[in-house]
Amino acid sequence: MIASTRANLITLITAPTIWAFHFLVCYIAASIHCAKAMTNARVFLGPEWPDVTLARIIIAGATIVAMVAIAWSSRQAWRHWGDGDAEPPYDDATLDDRQQFLGFATILLCGLSFIGVIFVALPAVFIGDCR
Amino acid sequence: MVSTVGAFVFAAGVLVVTWDVLRPKGKEPYAERNPWNAGTLEWLSENPGKDWGVRTVPVVTTRYPLWQQPNFVRDYDEGRFYLPDAEEGKRETLITSVLDARPIQCLRVPGNTFMTMGAAFLTGGAFIAATFYAWTLTILFSIAALISILIWLWRGTAVIPEKAEKDVGLGLKLPLYVSGPDSVGWWAMFITMIGDMAAFASLLFGYFFYWTIHSTAFPPTAGAGPGQFWPAVALMLVLASWGAMLLARRANAADRPGNLRFWLMGSAVLAVAGGAALLWGPHETGLDPTSHVYPATVWVIAIWTAVHLGVGVIMTLYCLARSAASKLTAAHDIDIHNVVLYWHFALVTMTVTVAVLALFPLAVR
Incomplete structure (x- = not known):
């Protein structure tokens, strides 16, 4: 279903789903790491903030996996988009219109998801501790 | 000054609209149908309205069917769809x-x-x-x-x-x-259970939240309940109950009502035993829900899952009764498909419950 020569509902939502799971992984990694590092410290009193290197490595890995997966989905969507003789805005009742409309919509969603994944990961670049 | 003039112009516009809404219209004729010659389906309605919502369900093959599909309104009015x-x-x-x-x-x-x-x-x-x-x-x-x-x-x-x-x-x-994934009932069950899983996830969030804010007492040191034995027994029983439901569905598809009823009864008995074993774990290890947040959280998650097994048993017995009344047969099998779908989710709930309550304390202790 995810890898298909014909566009379908699943190929359409693959990239946003990856984005959602990437967000979940980043959120859980950062929140558990910092919550455990600062256990029982409702108000921070130590000499320096706990570092988040482990969470940053997990987030970096998840980001690379997510970007590769979205790139793969984009390549497939690009093929769907080019697969036919229909003209924009692809609103005729033909199989080519269906295929190219879904392919184009998927590419737009892939672009949005790619940027979304980058923005979700950016705090891990700029913020080096549990502040 | 310009903005004052603008405000007055704006207020005058509002007054015009207000007057148009409120002015008496008793003698005005109804507006003609589709007065702006628009192209989409909402302009199919007539004034005054009919007793029905949609005269007939049209086949739409274009973006603006009223413009692009010849005789569309006439075919619609004459019920040709x-x-x-x-x-x-x-x-x-x-x-x-x-x-x-x-x-x-x-x-x-x-x-x-x-x-x-x-x-x-x-x-x-x-x-x-x-x-x-x-x-x-x-x-x-x-x-x-x-x-x-x-x-x-x-x-x-x-x-x-x-x-x-x-x-x-x-x-x-x-x-x-x-019946099955082509039916609306199956999808209603699926979506309901997605919502149910979200509620379950919020309970699990509670467990892990307390784990993050307590350095030692959550989960407490070795020996505190619910242990591993009874949760493992419960998981095995529920797994067997789920397997019996799959066999029941297969027996029904093969048009063997005797086998169907046997597996349904077996599934119900196994599920009751599994729920009891799940609750017996925290009970037998003496977890007092009023003593600390840990036993309270363990009990909440165990009871949640046990209640879901109980609902599953009611569904299983409902299928049994439907089969006895010849309302659940090989040809008319939506009940068993939807109940088996519920049991898929119940098994996931059970597996996650046991993994969290029995295995997670071992991993972090």
Whole structure:
């Protein structure tokens, strides 16, 4: 279903789903790491903030996996988009219109998801501790 | 000064609209149909309105059907599309595929009934009584709601039609009874259980939240419940119960009602035993829910899962009764498909419960 020569509902939502799971992984990694590092410290009193290197490595890995997966989905969507003789805005009742409309919509969603994944990961670049 | 003038112009515009809304219109004629010659379906409605919402379900192949499809309005008015009539006097609608809107089923929807109102009133009563801590009343309302919902399900759902398929117009024959992932009931169960899993996830979040804010006491040191033995027994029993449901579904598909009833009963017994074993773990290890947040959280998650097993048992016994009444057969099998779907989710809930309550303390201790 995810890898298909014909566009379908699943190929359409693959990239946003990856984005959602990437967000979940980043959120859980950062929140558990910092919550455990600062256990029982409702108000921070130590000499320096706990570092988040482990969470940053997990987030970096998840980001690379997510970007590769979205790139793969984009390549497939690009093929769907080019697969036919229909003209924009692809609103005729033909199989080519269906295929190219879904392919184009998927590419737009892939672009949005790619940027979304980058923005979700950016705090891990700029913020080096549990502040 | 310019902005003051602008404000007055704006206020004058509002007054014009207000006057147009409020002015007496008793002698005005109705507006003609589709006065702006628009191209989309909402302009099909007539003034004054008819007794129906949609005269017939049209086939739309263009973005602006009123402009782009010849004789569209005339064909619509004359009922030349799908379901222009209700030959059997039943309320019917079309079920279509998601992306292509290809018709796949003619669905009979319920008519006017008090069964839904009764179920809603009694369920609401249970919640209202619980709000006021009237626990006896809550339990009585809950039992009455359960009975009411069962009556509604028995009489109002999975109704076996008088014929397998019907002509819905344009030479298309569609089935009246559909089961499994093609049916709306299956998807209703799926979506309900996604919501249910979200509620379950919020309970698990509670568990892990307390784990993050306590350095040592959550989960406590070795020896504290619910242990590993009873959760493992419970998981095995529920796994067997789920397997029995799969065999029940297979027996029904092979048209063997005797085998179906055997596996349904076996599944119910195994599920009751599994729920009891799940609750026995924290009980036997002496977890007191009022002593600390850890036992309280363990009990909440275990009870949540046990209650879901109980609901699953009610569904399984419902299938048993439906089979005995010949309402669940090889040809009319929507009940067993939906109940097996519930059991898929129940097994996931059970597996996650045991992994969290029994294995997670081992991993972090």
